[in-house]
Amino acid sequence: MVEQLSRRRAIEDVARDLFRANGYAGTSVREIARALSVQGASLYAHVTSKEAVLWAIVDRTATRFEQAANVAGARAELEHPGEPVHAMAALVRAHANVVTEDVGAASVFVHEWRSLGPERRASILERRDAYEGRFRLLIADGISVGAFGITDPAIASTVILTALNGLATWYEPGGRLSPDRIADHMVGLVGRMLACESI
Amino acid sequence: MVEQLSRRRAIEDVARDLFRANGYAGTSVREIARALSVQGASLYAHVTSKEAVLWAIVDRTATRFEQAANVAGARAELEHPGEPVHAMAALVRAHANVVTEDVGAASVFVHEWRSLGPERRASILERRDAYEGRFRLLIADGISVGAFGITDPAIASTVILTALNGLATWYEPGGRLSPDRIADHMVGLVGRMLACESI
DNA sequence: CCTACCGATCGGTAGG
């Protein structure tokens, strides 16, 4: 049981790296198998289909984003209640951290969900919409209480999430900037983007 | 001659839409042919390979970005010489317009260049780097003359271009916002992102 | 986890 789970996880980790490098459609089951030094057909003792492997990666990563936002949102509300600026900083930092903790998974989540079947794709789209809704609502609230300048909350939330997800493309572990410094920068950029013109 | 060129262009336009929807690896030559109501093999009278079609789309789009930036940069320097704020606004607007003028081509340019062969991929990477360099240099200059607040020019330029390229994912022609309004918003968001804290 | 194999489809060529 444990062995099967870890074997399955090993398959998913290899698939994540190959999906990131070559895309889902550009990766064959045999390539995944070769990276694990087994025959292609042997993978089917552990997974039901290629798409199920993609789903496992995407679903787990979506859950990580959701949980990180839950924790960050709750903590911000507890420590700085009713302060949209702090709440947004917490959400941005949480998102950036999930990306940098596993760039591969984040990259597959951002780019390859389109390759899922119709039901799974629809399910992910729903969750993405709900997740983006947190940002959008927070921006709208922040504007109405004068914490943020006036902007279109839909555009601003999309731009913020696009910029955060872009981390999955350009962040390299062990590079010039640590995950924490990158999160700092993202918080700063987003903060100024939403700032009131006059302070 | 003219017929061959327009036929080739028709192939590229259909390929652009399919590459955008299903990715390069997820699109077969026969699907492109079917959308044109011809047999798969018939395409090879007009194009040398599937990758050559991708290249035509990516190369043309890269050139459109470069030329738009050239024009916008020259005009800004002429009308508002030595004013980084205006120059950045012009670059942002130019980029946004290229995306919204052909979202399909922009989307393929942003996401599918990885599927190019090694030399072509390297060539596009070079041009992307040079293009991003304009933004990075402009930001660094703006900081040094006090027009922009202090930020990391490398991160800021990457975040700005990521946000602008994200337009290719979420912009829909005929949607709630016109291309001009979207460009206005992007200019505003980027402007505040780079603004001095105190005005 | 293996060998052997399935039908389907891939990008592309030959020859007209």
Added chain:
DNA sequence: CCTACCGATCGGTAGG
């Protein structure tokens, strides 16, 4: 632009 066809590879199954 067509038919006919190429070898290679695809995701996946059977049976052990």
